[in-house]
Amino acid sequence: MRAKYLPTEQRRAEAVEAVVELAAHANPETITTTEVAAHMRLTQGALFKHFPNKDALWLGVMEWVADRLLARIDRLAGAQAEPVAALKAMFLGHIDFIAEHPGVPRMIFAQLQRESDTAPKKMARVLLENYATRLHRILSAGVAEDALSRDLDVEAAATLYLGMIQGLVVQLLLHGDVARMRADASRVFAIYCTGVLGGPEPAPPPGDAGDHKEVRS
Secondary structure (H helix, E strand, C coil): CCCCCCCHHHHHHHHHHHHHHHHCCCCHHHCCHHHHHHHHCCCHHHHHCCCCCHHHHHHHHHHHHHHHHHHHHHHHHHCCCCHHHHHHHHHHHHHHHHHHCCCHHHHHHHHHCCCCCCHHHHHHHHHHHHHHHHHHHHHHHHHHCCCCCCCCCHHHHHHHHHHHHHHHHHHHHHHCCHHHHHHHHHHHHHHHHHHHHCCCCCCCCCCCCCCCCCCCC
């Protein structure tokens, strides 16, 4: 069936979302523009009217990931008054984002592993740098406010935090079990609070039954 006409920006967004959906079940490196166009019920030529080449499409995908992931963690962390609660909200929100879009980690890793310094690779790097900046800011605020030990190695704590996410992603790739990843995330963060941050896991806010699942953004 012929695809109906859509404005350029809407069609570009549809193409990006098609890549995200395809990457949930396939190696991003093997996804072709032909497959993306077919997923959208377009011809490859029609797709190229909106993205002149595959790198332009991948840049759009990386921008989509960066905008949505950073907006989500900013919203969740910003809603918390205490630094440790902000870290927990940021962590669980990130895991939920991965659960909703399981192809995202594959896409980021695929871009970072490219030999040439392409625009999509640069965008993936900027995303990780901006994420790290937010993480360091919350940890440093916790130390400054005495919510965390003044002896805390902020750099090491940030590295371990990111390592927890990477470990959960690997488990998801191995088992494909989103429910397990979400359950493991809560348990892993509790250990992080006790072993690294030096205190108990923060209690959920009033009205929170403990389910951290986010509405899809």
